[in-house]
Amino acid sequence: MAQTPSPDNLVQSIDYTPPxxxxxxxxPPEFRLGNFSYPAKAGELESFFGYEGAKEWSPMDxxxxxxxxxxxxxxxxxxxxxxxxxxxKVFMDICVRCGACADKCHYFIGSGDPKNMPVLRAELLRSIxxxxxxxxGKILGRLNGGRALTQDVLKEWFMYFYQCTECRRCSLFCPYxxxxxxxxxxxxxxxxxxxxxxxxxxGPVTNCFNVGNHLGIPPHTxxxxxxxxxxxxxxxxxxxxxxPLNKKGADILFVTPSGDYFAxxxxxxxxxxxxxxxxxxxxxxxxxxxxxxxxxxxxTSQEAMKRLNAKIYAEAxxxxxxxxxxxxxxxxxxxxxxYMDTMNGPADFLSVPRNPITGTVFHNAKSTxxxxxxxxxxxxxxNNVLTLDPSRNDNKVVTYHDxxxxxxxxGLLEEPRYVLNNVCNQFFEMPExxxxxxxxxxxxxxxxxxDEFTEMRMRGGMPRANAVKHVxxxxxxxxxxxxxxxxxxxxxxxxxxxxxxxxVTGVHELVANALVMRxxxxxxxxxxxxxxxxxxD
Amino acid sequence: xxxxxxxxxxxxxxxxxxIVHNWLDAAMASYPEDTVSFxxxxxxxxxxxxxxxxxxxLDNIFEELLSESSTQQLPQSVDAVVRVxxxxxxxxxxxxxVFTVLKxxxxxxxxxxxxxxxxxxxYREFEDKVDQLCMLAFDIYVKCKEQLWxxxxxxxxxxxxxxxxxxxxxxxxxxPAGSGSGAGGDISGE
Ligand code: SF4
Ligand code: SF4
Numbered sequence: 001m002a003q004t005p006s007p008d009n010l011v012q013s014i015d016y017t018p019p020x021x022x023x024x025x026x027x028p029p030e031f032r033l034g035n036f037s038y039p040a041k042a043g044e045l046e047s048f049f050g051y052e053g054a055k056e057w058s059p060m061d062x063x064x065x066x067x068x069x070x071x072x073x074x075x076x077x078x079x080x081x082x083x084x085x086x087x088x089k090v091f092m093d094i095c096v097r098c099g100a101c102a103d104k105c106h107y108f109i110g111s112g113d114p115k116n117m118p119v120l121r122a123e124l125l126r127s128i129x130x131x132x133x134x135x136x137g138k139i140l141g142r143l144n145g146g147r148a149l150t151q152d153v154l155k156e157w158f159m160y161f162y163q164c165t166e167c168r169r170c171s172l173f174c175p176y177x178x179x180x181x182x183x184x185x186x187x188x189x190x191x192x193x194x195x196x197x198x199x200x201x202x203g204p205v206t207n208c209f210n211v212g213n214h215l216g217i218p219p220h221t222x223x224x225x226x227x228x229x230x231x232x233x234x235x236x237x238x239x240x241x242x243x244p245l246n247k248k249g250a251d252i253l254f255v256t257p258s259g260d261y262f263a264x265x266x267x268x269x270x271x272x273x274x275x276x277x278x279x280x281x282x283x284x285x286x287x288x289x290x291x292x293x294x295x296x297x298x299x300t301s302q303e304a305m306k307r308l309n310a311k312i313y314a315e316a317x318x319x320x321x322x323x324x325x326x327x328x329x330x331x332x333x334x335x336x337x338x339y340m341d342t343m344n345g346p347a348d349f350l351s352v353p354r355n356p357i358t359g360t361v362f363h364n365a366k367s368t369x370x371x372x373x374x375x376x377x378x379x380x381x382x383n384n385v386l387t388l389d390p391s392r393n394d395n396k397v398v399t400y401h402d403x404x405x406x407x408x409x410x411g412l413l414e415e416p417r418y419v420l421n422n423v424c425n426q427f428f429e430m431p432e433x434x435x436x437x438x439x440x441x442x443x444x445x446x447x448x449x450x451d452e453f454t455e456m457r458m459r460g461g462m463p464r465a466n467a468v469k470h471v472x473x474x475x476x477x478x479x480x481x482x483x484x485x486x487x488x489x490x491x492x493x494x495x496x497x498x499x500x501x502x503x504v505t506g507v508h509e510l511v512a513n514a515l516v517m518r519x520x521x522x523x524x525x526x527x528x529x530x531x532x533x534x535x536x537d
Numbered sequence: 538x539x540x541x542x543x544x545x546x547x548x549x550x551x552x553x554x555x556i557v558h559n560w561l562d563a564a565m566a567s568y569p570e571d572t573v574s575f576x577x578x579x580x581x582x583x584x585x586x587x588x589x590x591x592x593x594x595l596d597n598i599f600e601e602l603l604s605e606s607s608t609q610q611l612p613q614s615v616d617a618v619v620r621v622x623x624x625x626x627x628x629x630x631x632x633x634x635v636f637t638v639l640k641x642x643x644x645x646x647x648x649x650x651x652x653x654x655x656x657x658x659x660y661r662e663f664e665d666k667v668d669q670l671c672m673l674a675f676d677i678y679v680k681c682k683e684q685l686w687x688x689x690x691x692x693x694x695x696x697x698x699x700x701x702x703x704x705x706x707x708x709x710x711x712x713p714a715g716s717g718s719g720a721g722g723d724i725s726g727e
Pocket of ligand 1: 104105106107116117118121163165166167169170171181184
């Protein structure tokens with residue numbers, strides 16, 4: 001018996017399923033406030049890259065006011081890079097579209113948008129390669145999966161290569177080792193040639209280059225901030241400590257991301273470094289010129305990355321230090337581990353790093369002369385140099401987020417865990433398919449940690465948060481530790497949204513809580529000013 | 538004992554798995570086809586949190602609808618689903634369509650038995666429950682969005698929280714000096 005559908009019925013029969021179509025028939029992506037990162041300021045592009053005629057534009061504009069010969073610029077840039085980087089050519093040629101990487105990206109998992117499948121993300125570039133750079137493609141065109149470079153294609157590049165955090169999780173699962181992060185890097189370089197770049201990346205790049213850190217904090221302010229920290233440390237421990245700045249002839253140059261001295265909770269980790277170095281009597285210095293471990297050049301172009309990285313080495317040489325100790329940063333280590341040596345190395349004016357307290361020589365850091373602070377601290381603990389009272393962290397039930405760059409990018413897996421297990425009594429791992437090499441990104445790497453992108457980052461960070469929620473529910477985990485400044489900025493809002501009740505910390509904040517310093521007063525609070533366990537009244 | 542009310546509920550119980558299965562299918566149809574196959578295929582809940590959340594929570598929610606009075610589980614389960622939908626690429630009505638499609642599913646399943654057994658009143662009562670579920674979902678959706686806006690607004694200050702604490706003497710919550718500069722802003726130090 002046929003019935004007349006009620007309005008209610010009609011509304012509910014609307015089919016929300018997106019129409020099936022060939023992805024190559026691209027509709028231009030829909031940019032709306034909240035789903036893209038704001039473009040870079042024209043002035044910064046001019047001053048840093050020397051672009052003339054850079055324009056103010058918005059991705060929401062229909063016409064992106066591209067230079068007349070923009071296709072030629074991209075084409076030439078692509079050709080040049082294919083010649084320069086053999087890996088790029090190989091990555092373009094060998095993908096067999098097996099799909100092993102397809103469901104491994106946190107942005108695909110969280111958004112459900114198929115263009116976030118790594119294989120399709122790479123295909124955005126590969127389809128142009130196939131059409132214009134292969135003989136078959138030139139003849140067969142679309143039959144070979146190639147497509148023409150139009151403004152709409154460029155819009156898709158901007159949409160999706162800026163939804164990739166360059167985390168490399170996909171490459172772990174690719175039988176050929178195709179690194180989609182590097183494909184993203186190349187696509188971003190090509191867009192950069194047209195002045196298509198984001199403000200969140202370009203601002204820090206210029207500030208870091210011109211002044212010395214992402215925010216553009218001048219040297220005297222940096223000194224002020226360090227003095228504030230010294231006061232805070234005195235309040236908590238009763239000890240007044242010295243922090244050497246720009247000291248020539250020191251044994252070690254210490255470099256850390258600037259997030260550690262702008263924003264909580266990174267600040268507590270920064271205080272942790274200072275307390276540790278003081279307790280050891282370490283002959284070190286920080287620099288106001290190389291006051292930034294982060295390197296947003298990595299998200300821009302090889303040229304920018306090289307220039308920023310070079311500052312650290314120029315300063316090490318000027319100060320005449322023997323080696324460099326690096327703080328808890330993510331992508332600084334990727335730059336160092338994977339690119340520094342060929343870009344700016346070898347750093348043969350430095351010595352092979354040697355821990356002056358334990359005598360351990362870090363042969364693994366021979367060519368770069370730079371050691372990760374958790375390697376350094378793990379060595380101290382292993383050699384019984386530190387007096388530690390882990391019970392001071394007893395109100396914290398801790399888990400550890402492997403930041404993508406130190407874990408997948410340089411294989412730093414055991415040292416942070418070794419340190420954590422020595423400075424706190426309650427430590428629980430997240431499920432194994434979400435940690436170590438398989439770690440899920442915070443969703444904010446590669447320059448996506450900007451305010452306007454917040455909602456998108458909640459998608460990208462969902463798989464990470466989901467694993468934290470599991471240990472929060474199961475073991476009562478209330479503290480998520482990490483060794484990356486972007487994590488320390490990005491994970492608190494992520495936790496706030498997905499797993500309320502979990503706070504975020506750096507590893508060296510926990511180290512300093514547990515560190516018993518010679519001659520310290522009886523501590524009442526942890527570094528955050530919260531009462532220590534048993535001192536709650 | 539054999540009141541129509543009990544018979545109707547008994548019928549729902551017996552067909553519960555099928556209804557929940559169809560509901561899940563209808564809910565997932567809001568994603569592109571390639572995504573749907575992933576959401577259904579991948580059973581590891583850490584590799585596929587969206588699929589796992591939908592299948593777990595729709596099941597929980599249906600159970601709550603079946604019981605005479607719902608428990609705390611209901612808002613929790615609805616929250617878990619809405620929280621995901623609220624950050625994905627959906628308009629508000631698309632996001633909540635996960636719940637409205639249940640009526641469609643029920644109608645398809647129940648059309649005949651309702652007519653044959655004269656369960657119209659029971660059916661309408663159950664539909665009312667689904668309406669309430671949709672209202673609850675709407676409230677939670679708005680709360681999620683509000684939370685996102687607040688997170689967004691607070692971030693600019695949180696990024697320089699230490700500087701604000703030391704230079705301005707606040708956490709910046711009411712301070713225009715801390716707004717909007719982001720990492721690209723300028724702090725002159727003066
Ligand atoms: S590098 Fe990371 S973010 Fe980029 S496509 Fe691969 S998994 Fe996704
Ligand atoms: S896993 Fe490697 S070969 Fe397979 S589709 Fe992905 S990139 Fe291509």
